[in-house]
């Protein structure tokens with residue numbers, strides 16, 4: 001199994017990196033106990049070469065391969081493609097993700113049109129000075145869900161300006177252990193996909209949007225959805241799943257109602 005640990009703090013020895021390190025260590029020890037091969041790759045996105053999105057829409061209209069910004073973005077996209085799980089960690093800046101995370105999400109926005117990560121599982125963590133709302137978590141969660149990623153859980157850590165690693169371990173060690181165990185177990189169980197209600201609704205809205213699309217069927221997004229057979233009437237999610245029929249019906253009904261206002 002492979003996990004990408006995506007940390008958006010520039011500080012490689014800051015709170016967010018330290019929390020990620022604690023979780024990574026617990027993940028490795030769980031894998032060792034269970035005799036399962038686990039590779040964890042840390043991607044410190046602030047130290048990667050990722051230029052600011054210019055909003056040219058080339059990734060939407062022609063494909064991300066043609067993005068005029070030639071940098072590390074596509075290699076990170078590919079690392080996530082090859083991974084089973086993602087640990088996403090951001091510091092809270094002004095009640096939201098930091099700019100590094102936001103720019104990375106913006107650059108990855110083509111996944112909102114062509115979700116390529118169905119079947120992946122993510123755990124989202126944030127660190128903040130004095131305590132923060134769910135806004136930061138939701139920024140990452142909403143993007144990931146739209147990209148097809150299942151959310152195993154989320155956790156906010158209050159760490160002040162810089163928390164000593166020993167103090168952090170004493171205060172948050174058991175939380176980090178629980179996060180590691182939840183992420184690990186969800187990754188293993190994810191062989192049978194159980195999309196959340198939110199994910200099913202988001203899928204339905206997207207599906208209706210592409211089905212109704214008056215744009216040419218040569219459109220790259222339309223072709224992508226068609227190739228994946230996601231436009232077929234009885235398709236209810238990116239992957240086959242064993243979701244309760246009533247939950248699917250409910251999600252499709254809510255999705256259809258919301259689509260009337262959104263599309």
Ligand SMILES: Cc1cc2nc3c(=O)[nH]c(=O)nc-3n(C[C@H](O)[C@H](O)[C@H](O)COP(=O)(O)O)c2cc1C
Pocket residue numbers: 009010011013014015016017091092093094095096127128129130131132159160161162
């Ligand atoms: C520019 C900036 C903005 C911040 N905004 C908030 C905030 O809105 N709420 C909060 O609780 N902490 C805020 N903080 C504190 C950080 O979220 C906190 O110290 C975090 O753990 C830093 O993570 P790091 O050490 O990985 O960079 C801010 C820090 C910075 C540098």
